[in-house]
Amino acid sequence: MKVLIVEDQVELAKNIEDYLIKEGFQTSIAPDFFTATDKLAAYEYDVVILDLMLPDGNGMDLLYSLRANRKSIGTLILSAKNSIDDKVRGLDAGADDYLGKPFHLLELASRLKAIYRTRKQESSNEIQLDKILIDTDKKEVKVGDELLDLTKKEYEMLLFFANNAKRVLTKQNIAEHLWGDFIDQSDSFDFVYQHIKNLRKKIQKATGTDLLETVYGVGYKLKTL
Amino acid sequence: MRLITKIVLIFLGLSFIVFIIGGVVTVQIISNEVKKEERWFLQERLRSTEKYIERRQPTRDIIRDKVIILPQQDSIEVDNIMFSDTIVYHSTLERPELHNKLEVGKKVEGRFYKITLYDIIIEQDDIVDGVIESLVKTYLLLFVVVLLGSWLLSRGLLKPFEDTLSAIKRFDIKENEPFNLPKTDTKEFKRLNEFIHQMSQKVMADYQSLKEFTENASHEIQTPISIAKGKLEILQNGNLDEEQKILVSEASKSLTNLSKLGNTLTLLAKIDNQEFEQKESVDVSNTLEDLLDEYEELIYLKGINLSKKVSEDIEWSIHPVLLEILITNLLNNAIKHNIPEGGFIKVYLKKNQLIIENSGKPLNHKPELLFARFKKGNQSSSSLGLGLAIIQKICKVSGLKINYINKEQLHQITIES
Numbered sequence: 001m002k003v004l005i006v007e008d009q010v011e012l013a014k015n016i017e018d019y020l021i022k023e024g025f026q027t028s029i030a031p032d033f034f035t036a037t038d039k040l041a042a043y044e045y046d047v048v049i050l051d052l053m054l055p056d057g058n059g060m061d062l063l064y065s066l067r068a069n070r071k072s073i074g075t076l077i078l079s080a081k082n083s084i085d086d087k088v089r090g091l092d093a094g095a096d097d098y099l100g101k102p103f104h105l106l107e108l109a110s111r112l113k114a115i116y117r118t119r120k121q122e123s124s125n126e127i128q129l130d131k132i133l134i135d136t137d138k139k140e141v142k143v144g145d146e147l148l149d150l151t152k153k154e155y156e157m158l159l160f161f162a163n164n165a166k167r168v169l170t171k172q173n174i175a176e177h178l179w180g181d182f183i184d185q186s187d188s189f190d191f192v193y194q195h196i197k198n199l200r201k202k203i204q205k206a207t208g209t210d211l212l213e214t215v216y217g218v219g220y221k222l223k224t225l
Numbered sequence: 226m227r228l229i230t231k232i233v234l235i236f237l238g239l240s241f242i243v244f245i246i247g248g249v250v251t252v253q254i255i256s257n258e259v260k261k262e263e264r265w266f267l268q269e270r271l272r273s274t275e276k277y278i279e280r281r282q283p284t285r286d287i288i289r290d291k292v293i294i295l296p297q298q299d300s301i302e303v304d305n306i307m308f309s310d311t312i313v314y315h316s317t318l319e320r321p322e323l324h325n326k327l328e329v330g331k332k333v334e335g336r337f338y339k340i341t342l343y344d345i346i347i348e349q350d351d352i353v354d355g356v357i358e359s360l361v362k363t364y365l366l367l368f369v370v371v372l373l374g375s376w377l378l379s380r381g382l383l384k385p386f387e388d389t390l391s392a393i394k395r396f397d398i399k400e401n402e403p404f405n406l407p408k409t410d411t412k413e414f415k416r417l418n419e420f421i422h423q424m425s426q427k428v429m430a431d432y433q434s435l436k437e438f439t440e441n442a443s444h445e446i447q448t449p450i451s452i453a454k455g456k457l458e459i460l461q462n463g464n465l466d467e468e469q470k471i472l473v474s475e476a477s478k479s480l481t482n483l484s485k486l487g488n489t490l491t492l493l494a495k496i497d498n499q500e501f502e503q504k505e506s507v508d509v510s511n512t513l514e515d516l517l518d519e520y521e522e523l524i525y526l527k528g529i530n531l532s533k534k535v536s537e538d539i540e541w542s543i544h545p546v547l548l549e550i551l552i553t554n555l556l557n558n559a560i561k562h563n564i565p566e567g568g569f570i571k572v573y574l575k576k577n578q579l580i581i582e583n584s585g586k587p588l589n590h591k592p593e594l595l596f597a598r599f600k601k602g603n604q605s606s607s608s609l610g611l612g613l614a615i616i617q618k619i620c621k622v623s624g625l626k627i628n629y630i631n632k633e634q635l636h637q638i639t640i641e642s
Contacts, residue, residue, distance in 0.1 A: 009448045015455035088546075102451035102484045105458045153522045167462055170474050172481070179523060191526040218461070218470045 002026045006036040007051045019105040033057030047074040067094035074115040110163035131207045143206040170219035229379040267327040278333045297337035301330040385409035443491040450484045501544040533572040541642045543623045551619045559583035579640040
């Protein structure tokens with residue numbers, strides 16, 4: 001997957017790039033509006049990560065022109081203007097997703113993969129995890145032919161693990177991914193443990209193997225099978 | 226009291242004093258003039274009296290009304306006319322009056338006479354009466370003219386001032402439009418308008434820069450936090466031992482708190498700046514159901530029992546974003562301050578009432594303090610203590626009434642539209 005990172009903060013862009021390269025993405029950085037337009041004209045990208053506040057222009061304008069001319073490119077807005085109405089405006093303008101700063105890199109990676117999957121529907125909208133098949137189109141999880149009955153949040157959590165297969169996810173990561181703005185940071189995220197326990201039980205019952213691994217003191221990880 | 230009334234009253238008071246002094250002066254002047262005339266008149270009479278003496282050459286005293294002729298045996302000083310005042314009984318008025326008196330010695334046909342003449346043309350009190358009457362009438366005229374004039378003038382003269390006042394009243398700092406002040410040729414109002422214009426420009430510029438600062442500060446803070454968080458995350462996925470991983474995870478959590486604090490304060494500032502002013506009719510039932518949906522599993526996982534009674538198609542006039550933030554904060558609050566096991570949350574939505582009830586520890590401070598910024602039930606908790614401040618602010622700008630009741634383990638917040 002080829003990703004263009006439009007972000008004027010060099011440090012942050014480098015951070016994102018480092019992380020995404022490790023995740024197996026191909027990346028390119030555009031620190032301003034002009035470079036971004038230039039690169040978009042010259043190369044093909046699958047997803048553009050777009051910061052709204054650029055030194056020489058507004059990311060929103062870039063979004064409008066992308067939506068008008070290059071419909072196949074996925075877009076994710078990255079902005080410090082982290083209020084709900086900005087989010088709504090960004091999504092209304094045709095962005096695929098919106099992430100407010102600061103964010104977790106694994107959250108970003110997870111969302112990029114989700115955008116990529118929806119955009120490239122013909123290729124893969126299914127993820128295989130051991131015996132489990134996640135259908136991101138129908139939002140269903142199957143073991144063999146059997147449907148695995150998961151709650152909405154359990155499904156999202158499983159997908160989050162699948163999208164970050166090699167990473168350790170902290171309780172905070174999971175809580176923020178599942179509830180986003182709704183979650184209060186002051187909470188101890190003990191209820192995440194409950195969630196994980198339920199998900200583990202359901203998977204183990206269906207497949208006979210435990211898919212998740214506890215990393216003591218930090219969080220959880222998908223088992224390398 | 227209106228300025229013009231004050232000016233008129235002061236003017237009338239001053240003119241009253243001037244009129245009194247003027248009256249005294251006028252009486253004085255007229256009296257002097259009359260006295261001068263009387264003296265001329267008496268000298269005129271003196272000549273005819275001399276002619277009378279020449280004809281008659283009296284040897285005895287002649288005492289008549291207003292004339293006394295006393296023949297003298299010895300020689301006396303002659304032609305020494307002396308004027309003085311005297312009080313004589315006035316025959317027609319039948320009372321003593323102040324008369325002008327002329328005394329002189331005369332030598333007529335070799336004889337000496339002492340002649341005394343006195344008369345009066347206008348009495349002193351007539352002069353006073355006349356002056357008072359004319360001045361009172363003039364004063365009344367002045368009074369009426371000034372009142373009428375001030376009433377008519379105040380509309381024209383003070384109109385620029387009234388216009389300026391209403392322009393100030395209409396001024397809205399958020400609209401970022403300079404004052405539209407009326408033109409005037411009165412120097413004072415010109416200065417006032419100039420001053421107000423300059424001041425408004427400065428206030429607007431300050432407001433703008435403060436607003437920009439708040440927005441930029443929030444933006445600029447989020448970016449370094451993002452960078453720091455990113456680095457921590459990369460660190461977390463590296464080769465760290467358990468203890469180090471926990472440290473990194475805690476640092477990351479604190480950073481998230483910091484960022485959340487910035488966002489929340491920006492939100493409060495935005496609400497303060499009335500950036501969410503425009504209201505629309507929002508389906509509260511839908512919003513509430515959607516948010517409860519988001520929370521349902523979370524509430525369940527925390528061992529809290531959720532019961533709800535939500536009437537359908539209930540619409541309130543409020544900014545949709547504010548409504549969402551309001552309900553989110555209320556639910557968060559109800560979850561956060563619930564008791565660990567066996568707690569409950571009850572949500573009711575009726576036509577103009579949203580009630581959220583939850584179990585929780587009894588309050589350890591006054592309920593009024595609950596809505597203060599950074600006030601926390603438990604000071605050691607890492608909660609920001611801004612949730613209820615936001616709830617209250619949203620209610621205030623949206624014209625909603627908020628009521629809080631605490632009975633031991635029961636907390637109830639009612640929002641009324």
